[in-house]
Each structure stands twice: as C-alpha cells, then as structure tokens.
Amino acid sequence: MKKVYFLSSLMLLSFFIEAQPVPSIVGPGKAINPYKYAIIKNANYTRAAVSSAHPLASLVGAHMMKQGGNAFDAAIATQLALAVVYPGAGNIGGGGFLLARRNNGELLGLDYREVAPGAATKDLYLDEKGNPNISLSRNGHLASGIPGTIAGLFATMPYAKLPFAKLVQPAIDLAEKGFVISEREANGLNNYKESFLKYNTRPIAFVKEGKWKSGDTLVQKELAETLKRIQKYGASGFYEGETAKLIVEEMRRGNGIISLEDLKNYTAKLREPIKFTYRDHDIISFAPPSSGGILIAQMLKMIEQFPVSSYGFQTRKSVQLMIEAERRAFADRAEHLGDPDFWKVPVDTLISNTYLTRRMKDYDPDKAGVSSQVKAGIISESKETTHLSVIDAQGNMVSVTTTLNTGYGSKTVVGGAGFLLNNEMDDFSVKPGVPNVFGALGGEANAIVPGKRMLSSMTPTLMLKNKKSYLTIGTPGGTTIPTSVFQALVNLIDFKMDLDNAINKPKFHHQWFPDEVLIERDFSPETRKQLEAMGYKIKETSPLGRTEGIRILTNGKREAVADKRGDDSVAGF
Numbered sequence: 012m013k014k015v016y017f018l019s020s021l022m023l024l025s026f027f028i029e030a031q032p033v034p035s036i037v038g039p040g041k042a043i044n045p046y047k048y049a050i051i052k053n054a055n056y057t058r059a060a061v062s063s064a065h066p067l068a069s070l071v072g073a074h075m076m077k078q079g080g081n082a083f084d085a086a087i088a089t090q091l092a093l094a095v096v097y098p099g100a101g102n103i104g105g106g107g108f109l110l111a112r113r114n115n116g117e118l119l120g121l122d123y124r125e126v127a128p129g130a131a132t133k134d135l136y137l138d139e140k141g142n143p144n145i146s147l148s149r150n151g152h153l154a155s156g157i158p159g160t161i162a163g164l165f166a167t168m169p170y171a172k173l174p175f176a177k178l179v180q181p182a183i184d185l186a187e188k189g190f191v192i193s194e195r196e197a198n199g200l201n202n203y204k205e206s207f208l209k210y211n212t213r214p215i216a217f218v219k220e221g222k223w224k225s226g227d228t229l230v231q232k233e234l235a236e237t238l239k240r241i242q243k244y245g246a247s248g249f250y251e252g253e254t255a256k257l258i259v260e261e262m263r264r265g266n267g268i269i270s271l272e273d274l275k276n277y278t279a280k281l282r283e284p285i286k287f288t289y290r291d292h293d294i295i296s297f298a299p300p301s302s303g304g305i306l307i308a309q310m311l312k313m314i315e316q317f318p319v320s321s322y323g324f325q326t327r328k329s330v331q332l333m334i335e336a337e338r339r340a341f342a343d344r345a346e347h348l349g350d351p352d353f354w355k356v357p358v359d360t361l362i363s364n365t366y367l368t369r370r371m372k373d374y375d376p377d378k379a380g381v382s383s384q385v386k387a388g389i390i391s392e393s394k395e396t397t398h399l400s401v402i403d404a405q406g407n408m409v410s411v412t413t414t415l416n417t418g419y420g421s422k423t424v425v426g427g428a429g430f431l432l433n434n435e436m437d438d439f440s441v442k443p444g445v446p447n448v449f450g451a452l453g454g455e456a457n458a459i460v461p462g463k464r465m466l467s468s469m470t471p472t473l474m475l476k477n478k479k480s481y482l483t484i485g486t487p488g489g490t491t492i493p494t495s496v497f498q499a500l501v502n503l504i505d506f507k508m509d510l511d512n513a514i515n516k517p518k519f520h521h522q523w524f525p526d527e528v529l530i531e532r533d534f535s536p537e538t539r540k541q542l543e544a545m546g547y548k549i550k551e552t553s554p555l556g557r558t559e560g561i562r563i564l565t566n567g568k569r570e571a572v573a574d575k576r577g578d579d580s581v582a583g584f
C-alpha cells in the first residue's frame with residue numbers, strides 16, 4: 012500500500028492562492044441561495060450530475076463542474092458543503108472512502124478512514140472486570156478516532172482541476188452566513204439536544220434556547236473559521252496549528268486521548284479496489300479496511316449460480332436466497348476482515364468462485380438457515396453516514412461514502428473549532444463477542460491497535476457497461492450498507508429495474524447475528540408471511556439506507572437519483 016505524500020506541496024500551493032479572495036456564490040440572488048432551495052429526487056442531465064444527502068451540497072458540486080471543474084472537484088466541494096449543511100454525517104471530524112474511475116479507465120481507491128489514537132489499547136473500553144463500557148466507545152471524547160477527511164480531500168486534489176480555495180469557499184459561506192434547515196434536520200438537532208449538552212463543555216451552534224424548527228437558520232461561525240484556516244494553510248490548517256491545538260484542548264476537557272502527534276501523523280492511503288464480475292457486469296467496490304466491497308462480491312457471487320430473475324422480485328424464493336447469502340457473508344466479515352495493514356485479509360479466496368460455491372453448499376431453498384450453525388468459512392491462508400455520487404461531462408465517476416459513525420458522531424464539538432468529532436472507535440471490536448452499535452461482531456482481525464483503521468461497512472461502488480463508465484452508487488446505514496447496495500445491484504441486473512426503482516423499492520437485511528431479518532415497512536406482507544412460515548424471524552425496521560446513484564443512459568444523459576428516504580437531492584446541468 013502506498014502512502015499519499017503530496018500533502019505538503021499542496022499546502023504550499025493553497026498558501027499562494029490564498030492571496031486572492033474567492034468571490035462568493037452563496038447568498039440570495041447568487042448561484043446558491045441557502046435560504047430557499049428545493050429537493051429534487053430524480054432528473055436526467057445532459058452533461059454532469061451530483062446526488063447527495065442535501066440539496067445545497069449537490070448544488071455546490073454541480074456548480075463546480077459548471078465552472079470547469081470535474082467530478083473530483085465536485086466530490087471535494089460537495090463533501091465540504093455537507094460538513095456544514097448536514098452536520099449529522101457530513102464531516103471534517105470523521106473519515107471516509109472515495110472510489111473513482113477516470114474516463115481513461117484508471118481506478119482510484121482512496122482510504123481516509125479514521126485510525127485509533129497512539130494511546131489506544133486493546134482494552135480501552137473494558138472496565139477492571141473486563142466488561143465493556145460501550146457508552147465510552149459511542150459518546151464523548153474517548154469515542155473518536157483520528158479524523159481522515161481533510162487528508163482525504165487533499166489526496167483527491169491532484170485529480171481535480173480547480174484550486175482548493177475555490178472548492179472550500181461555498182462551505183465557508185454556508186457556515187458563516189447560515190442556511191435554512193429542513194424539518195428533518197430540526198428534529199435531528201432537537202433529539203440530540205440532551206447529548207449535546209452532556210458531551211460538550213463549550214457553547215455550540217447546534218444548541219439553542221427552545222426547539223429548532225424547519226425554516227430556522229443555522230449559523231456556524233467557528234466552523235467557518237476552521238474552514239478558512241484549511242483554505243489558508245491546506246491540510247496543516249487542520250492537522251497542525253490552531254485547529255490541532257483546539258482538538259487537543261477539547262480532549263483535555265473530556266477524557267479523550269487524541270494527541271498533536273496523532274494528528275500530524277495521519278495519512279490517507281491508496282487501496283487497490285475490489286473488482287469482480289456478476290452476470291457479465293464489471294463491478295468495482297472498496298477494499299479493506301472496508302468490508303463493503305468483499306461483502307457485495309460475496310453476496311452477488313453466492314447467488315450468481317441461481318436463476319434469480321425467474322424467481323421474481325421480492326418473492327419468497329428470491330428473498331430467501333439473498334438472506335442466506337447475506338448471512339454467510341457477514342459470518343466471514345466477523346472472522347476474516349480488518350485493517351489489511353494489521354491483519355492478513357484473504358481477499359482473493361473470499362471472493363473466489365470456488366470458495367463461494369462451497370459456501371452455498373448447505374443452502375436449502377425449503378428451510379430457514381440458522382446462524383448458530385453457520386460459521387465463517389475456513390481459509391487456509393492465514394447510524395449516520397452519507398454517500399455522494401458524481402458523474403461529470405467527461406465520464407469520470409466518483410463514489411464517496413463518508414461518516415462520523417452514528418448521527419452527529421461522538422456528539423462532542425471541538426470547542427472554538429465548531430465541528431463534531433466522530434465516534435468511529437465503536438467500529439472496532441471492543442471485545443470478541445460484544446457487538447458494535449450496528450450489532451456487528453468481530454474478533455482479533457478488528458481488535459484495537461494504535462494507528463489501526465477500524466473495519467467499516469461503507470461500500471462506495473461503481474459499475475461498467477461494455478467496459479465503459481456506467482453507474483456510481485452507495486449509501487449510509489452501517490451494516491445495512493452492503494446489503495442495500497447488493498439489493499440495488501440485483502434490482503438493476505436481475506430484475507431490470509430503472510435506477511429510481513432499484514433504489515427506492517423496499518429493502519431487507521440479514522447480518523448473521525442477530526439471527527433475524529429486518530424489513531422496511533413497505534416490504535411485501537405476503538412474502539413476509541411466507542418467510543415467517545419457514546421459520547425466519549422478521550422485524551420491521553426504520554428505513555434502510557439512503558442510496559444515491561447516477562448512471563449514464565444509452566443517449567448519454569446522466570440519470571441521477573436521490574433516495575426517497577431522506578432530504579437527499581440531485582443537481583446537474
């Protein structure tokens with residue numbers, strides 16, 4: 012794995028750019044009006060499109076492409092805007108994965124996942140008796156890994172065309188001038204008010220007297236100043252100097268352990284993407300430390316030997332087969348997957364046809380599987396995230412999933428710097444057999460080690476058609492991410508749905524343990540009954556994922572779809 016070394020030259024570059032102020036595109040009567048905007052769920056654009064969790068962020072990305080930028084410029088600017096307008100998951104205090112295919116066929120997998128602080132230990136979240144204290148891995152100062160997002164954005168810069176100063180300016184303006192919040196955001200901020208008060212020692216922008224309501228303006232002055240430091244000094248405006256000092260001071264006020272050295276040492280890494288075919292479709296997804304790419308490869312290849320389309324969409328037969336594939340893939344996740352720099356992940360075996368055919372040997376179409384009887388395969392070698400998809404006029408495709416982990420991360424805002432820190436440490440296995448917040452199990456492969464990346468389920472994914480750019484897709488949802496992407500791909504490939512239906516049709520989820528099937532409220536009641544009659548335990552759950560996808564139609568148009576399940580919105584031209 013190569014490290015990404017070009018951060019310092021970019022810092023220098025942004026220093027020179029800083030001399031000229033960047034004109035603002037944010038304000039009433041300007042390209043982006045933060046006080047009046049609409050949600051667009053589905054549109055076909057002639058040249059370029061963005062789909063993200065927030066209308067303003069999608070507009071910012073599309074605007075950058077209109078100004079001569081490419082899909083990478085759009086992805087950088089959209090992520091920065093999301094850090095302001097979508098504080099529950101958009102972030103500079105978290106991390107993510109960017110997967111891209113340039114129009115010349117080159118693939119890029121950029122890993123900017125958080126890492127465990129240098130002072131972290133395997134037993135960090137266990138008390139003297141060895142019992143886990145999961146509140147510490149989920150809330151407050153000790154829950155955070157070293158943020159990777161800003162390093163990731165600067166590692167993306169060599170592929171972009173516009174200066175960073177220009178890409179970050181809309182985010183600065185949105186933070187400084189404020190933007191109007193939706194009902195969903197107002198509810199989010201109100202629901203977490205108590206936690207915000209509990210886990211912060213300084214006044215923060217997310218707490219106000221009384222309740223937030225839709226139409227209120229959220230202003231984030233301290234965040235604007237942090238973004239300006241990044242605009243001025245590049246990545247060192249975050250990992251060193253004033254911002255780093257504020258992070259470490261915040262740690263001292265809580266029980267946090269992130270140090271100046273941890274911040275200075277953080278690097279984004281290049282990862283070789285996971286590539287495979289499913290029914291002659293070329294699919295590309297993210298490699299460890301995300302489990303996502305391996306999981307969707309496993310699930311798709313486990314069902315490839317069956318005539319899924321003839322079973323029909325969400326019939327008992329097709330759903331049961333897919334549940335059993337999901338169960339087996341998640342059993343492998345718990346045993347075999349972790350940060351590849353610390354744990355040997357048998358990638359080739361895990362996604363090989365021979366192994367996956369063997370894995371389905373005990374599959375019985377007439378009987379519900381039982382997780383306690385399904386173990387990980389034996390191999391001889393040793394809830395709040397956000398996704399954005401972009402395709403530009405040249406056919407460059409970018410797929411980014413980024414997160415603070417659960418909604419509003421650790422709930423701790425860096426005092427004086429105005430951004431939320433992640434609670435990603437909970438994605439490590441705090442103790443074998445103790446599930447994380449998403450119920451995922453793990454062991455040695457995903458144990459805490461200083462400098463190690465915690466295993467993720469994020470699954471930014473691309474698909475080609477006739478070896479050319481075709482689809483970019485992904486979603487939030489913790490462990491339900493790979494199963495949502497899996498089902499969207501099966502909907503497109505086997506059930507020949509258009510992108511809107513592939514994304515918005517009801518979804519289901521099984522993850523080995525707990526041994527139950529989660530279904531969305533609009534899942535077929537008939538199929539549910541039939542599965543229950545077979546012995547499956549079925550539970551209705553809140554919406555599964557918020558998938559953003561764009562594909563290139565045969566007429567060259569960019570069909571952009573934003574999931575119906577949130578405020579997600581597309582933009583383009």
Ligand code: DON
Pocket residue numbers: 394395396397414415416417418435438466467468469487488489490492
């Ligand atoms: O990396 C992961 O798998 C989790 N931290 C993602 C969390 C997530 O998707 C929450 N969103 N709904």
